[in-house]
Amino acid sequence: MKSPVLPRNPLSGPPFHPPVFMNILPLPDAGRRLDHFVAQFSALLDERPAEADLLARGGALLAALVARDDWLPAAFARPRPERYQQYALHVDARARFSVVSFVWGPGQATPIHDHTVWGLIGLLRGAERSQAYVRSAGGRWQPRGAPVTLLPGQVEAVSPRIGDVHRVSNALAGQPSISIHVYGADIGRVQRSVYLEDGTRKPFVSGYSAPAAA
Numbered sequence: 001m002k003s004p005v006l007p008r009n010p011l012s013g014p015p016f017h018p019p020v021f022m023n024i025l026p027l028p029d030a031g032r033r034l035d036h037f038v039a040q041f042s043a044l045l046d047e048r049p050a051e052a053d054l055l056a057r058g059g060a061l062l063a064a065l066v067a068r069d070d071w072l073p074a075a076f077a078r079p080r081p082e083r084y085q086q087y088a089l090h091v092d093a094r095a096r097f098s099v100v101s102f103v104w105g106p107g108q109a110t111p112i113h114d115h116t117v118w119g120l121i122g123l124l125r126g127a128e129r130s131q132a133y134v135r136s137a138g139g140r141w142q143p144r145g146a147p148v149t150l151l152p153g154q155v156e157a158v159s160p161r162i163g164d165v166h167r168v169s170n171a172l173a174g175q176p177s178i179s180i181h182v183y184g185a186d187i188g189r190v191q192r193s194v195y196l197e198d199g200t201r202k203p204f205v206s207g208y209s210a211p212a213a214a
């Protein structure tokens with residue numbers, strides 16, 4: 001059997017290798033794809049894997065979820081002109097993880113920010129640009145390497161261990177983009193930070209956007 005071509009995780013390097021059983025189980029119906037993903041991710045966390053293992057195997061699950069763009073309800077896919085939206089799709093009952101759809105209108109971007117927990121970002125629709133930042137000896141934040149552009153089906157990872165500070169923007173000037181994020185906490189409630197390039201830090205709790213009316 002030919003092995004699938006898998007997206008590369010631009011931040012942590014090696015390609016994801018999903019276990020073979022993923023290739024022989026039947027795909028869930030579109031309406032159950034998210035439920036299936038949540039159940040698989042929850043089972044993965046039950047194993048208490050080390051972070052590198054979690055990001056590799058969880059990244060493969062997320063890559064499978066965003067490989068098909070036929071399951072995200074419209075209420076969680078709608079951009080708003082004021083700012084990017086972050087809709088909670090699932091929050092684990094024990095806050096071990098949360099799943100969020102980020103919806104970018106044309107030209108929208110985050111400030112430089114951290115997460116404080118591991119995160120996986122899978123591109124569902126459009127294109128998204130992520131620029132990693134590193135703190136210089138003088139305390140300023142400066143770009144680390146070239147920006148990464150995520151395309152549909154691709155996944156990247158962040159964490160305090162592998163690099164946690166970045167700035168993200170819609171890579172498309174004329175249309176919305178949507179990415180599905182998974183974080184190692186109820187991310188809407190996490191105390192974290194946004195930064196200015198001069199090193200100024202501002203405390204930040206993101207919350208979640210209210211789902212759009214149908």
Ligand code: FE
Pocket residue numbers: 113114115166168
């Ligand atoms: Fe982020």
